[in-house]
Amino acid sequence: MHSKPSLLILSFSAIPSDPRVLKEVTLFKDSYHVVTCGYGHAPEGSAEHYALPEDCRAWTTDRVGLATRQFRRVYEGLPAVQAARKILPVGTFDVILANDLNSLPLALDLKPRLGVHADLHEFAPREKDDDFKWRTFVAPFMRWLCKTYLPLAKSVTTVSAGIAAQYTSDFGVPTGVVTNAAPYLQASPTKVDGSIRMIHSAAGQRYRKLENLIEAMRDAPEWLALDMIVMPNEPDYVAELKELARGIKGVSFREPVPYSELIEVLQTYDVSLVFLPPTNFNLANALPNKFFEAVQARLGVIVGPSPAMMALVSEYKFGTVTADFSSEALSATIRSLTPELVDRWKLAADAAAQALSAEQQVKLWDTSIAAIVASGLDPGAS
Missing domain, CATH: 3.40.50.2000 (Glycogen Phosphorylase B;)
Incomplete structure (x- = not known):
């Protein structure tokens, strides 16, 4: 007993x-x-x-x-x-x-x-x-x-x-x-230093349309960089993504990291792209881990018009929402970024980190x- x-x-x-x-x-x-x-x-x-x-x-x-x-x-x-x-x-x-x-x-x-x-x-x-x-x-x-x-x-x-x-x-x-909120992390936001570094981590599944993120970076200015962490769920699809990115400057793939190290890695970036086209019901209503991990890492976020994420971005002001889920809309949004804007987002993420922590949820x-x-x-x- x-x-x-x-x-x-x-x-x-x-x-x-x-x-x-x-x-x-x-x-x-x-x-x-x-x-x-x-x-x-x-x-x-x-x-x-x-x-x-x-x-x-x-x-x-x-x-x-x-x-x-x-x-x-x-x-x-x-x-x-x-x-x-x-x-x-x-x-x-x-x-x-x-x-x-x-x-x-x-x-x-x-x-x-x-x-x-x-x-x-x-x-x-x-x-x-x-x-x-x-x-x-x-x-x-x-x-x-x-x-x-x-x-x-x-x-x-x-x-x-x-x-x-x-x-x-x-x-x-x-x-x-x-929600899938991440544990609270005692941290401070860093300022954008030169180029704006963006990150996207995801399961490598075709229905997530990750090619949209790569296409959004085609002919992007040199001060924009996107790293992608993609799990090998569908190896053929991941290989296609890497081939697509081969000729696009500013897009790099990095190896997955253990979950215990993920937020530390995220802290080296400025903006997280949490961009999930609503190809099924669950993606349309998603409020994923990566959204909350970005907040604890004190990053700005860019989301598509997903209702659950839109509501929190609107309330806490730590990012923005694209006009739609197309690569063109994402491209327009990332090209409008400035260091000053992203720094404001990172400060807003810091202010929201306690309220949006796992301890509260x-x-x-x-x-x-x-x-x-x-x-x-x-x-x-x-």
């Missing part, structure tokens, strides 16, 4: 490199007996860890099951679910924090004594709604998971107001918002888990 309530943080990810789940571990490690389950080794702050094999996928290849709407069969066939069932005890944990929709049915089946909180990292039913096959075969499975299991969670959070509203509208489940997780614990201790509580 433990003197603290036991909390299983369940995620089909490598938790030490998953910024959102790491924040959960950090938040709860002192108040709860935190147990983690994910790929690879234990994250710092975990009292116990159940390691999932690196090669057990959390997505389905059961085409027959999807086509014939045998959704429970599809779910039980997920290799990650099968692996987790073999190692996780049933009825042992007080509370489970289930990350992403695909871990929620498993969390409920593990029968925690007090309940499950679901943290949804995106709007799962429209994750890849730019893909016809995905919309036809996978989206119905995701909707079934939502309809069947979300009402059984004691509480639900997600990453932005637009996504939260869609979960509530489609499935009748009250959904709170915990994660309070809702704290109250949500505490409410589940309290409801178990008090049979009359709702």
Whole structure:
């Protein structure tokens, strides 16, 4: 027995490199007996860890099951679910924090004594709604998971107001918002020194249209420089991007860095391009890690007209919004930059860093888990 309530943080990810789940571990490690389950080794702050094999996928290849709407069969066939069932005890944990929709049915089946909180990292039913096959075969499975299991969670959070509203509208489940804010960093903004150095970090996926950023730099003035950190999600696409950039001065690719070092690297830049064409629902409603990491690094930001990011840029004045999502609009915006303007943005980011820090955002997780614990201790509580 433990003197603290036991909390299983369940995620089909490598938790030490998953910024959102790491924040959960950090938040709860002192108040709860935190147990983690994910790929690879234990994250710092975990009292116990159940390691999932690196090669057990959390997505389905059961085409027959999807086509014939045998959704429970599809779910039980997920290799990650099968692996987790073999190692996780049933009825042992007080509370489970289930990350992403695909871990929620498993969390409920593990029968925690007090309940499950679901943290949804995106709007799962429209994750890849730019893909016809995905919309036809996978989206119905995701909707079934939502309809069947979300009402059984004691509480639900997600990453932005637009996504939260869609979960509530489609499935009748009250959904709170915990943004992907980065931990507060005690830092000071630096002044622009000569050229304006811009950075963009992203997953190397074709639907993100990263070629727009490269095209925006074609024939750019010498005082503009753009570095790109692109993960090799789709190696052929990343190779195409590098070939496109070969003849464009001012564009360079740099190797990905560990998350723990990312903000230190960002601090060597002036402006972060957080430019996400709305090729699917989740990108249209995105409020990504990189947006908040730029604030903690005390950078200015340039965003497209994405509603969630527009609202914060307008409120805190640490950047600007392009006219649309075209490379031409981005080109016009970056060519209008001046050192004086960017320096003002960096000062505004410094002023906003506390309010937009993870420490402020994660309070809702704290109250949500505490409410589940309290409801178990008090049979009359709702």
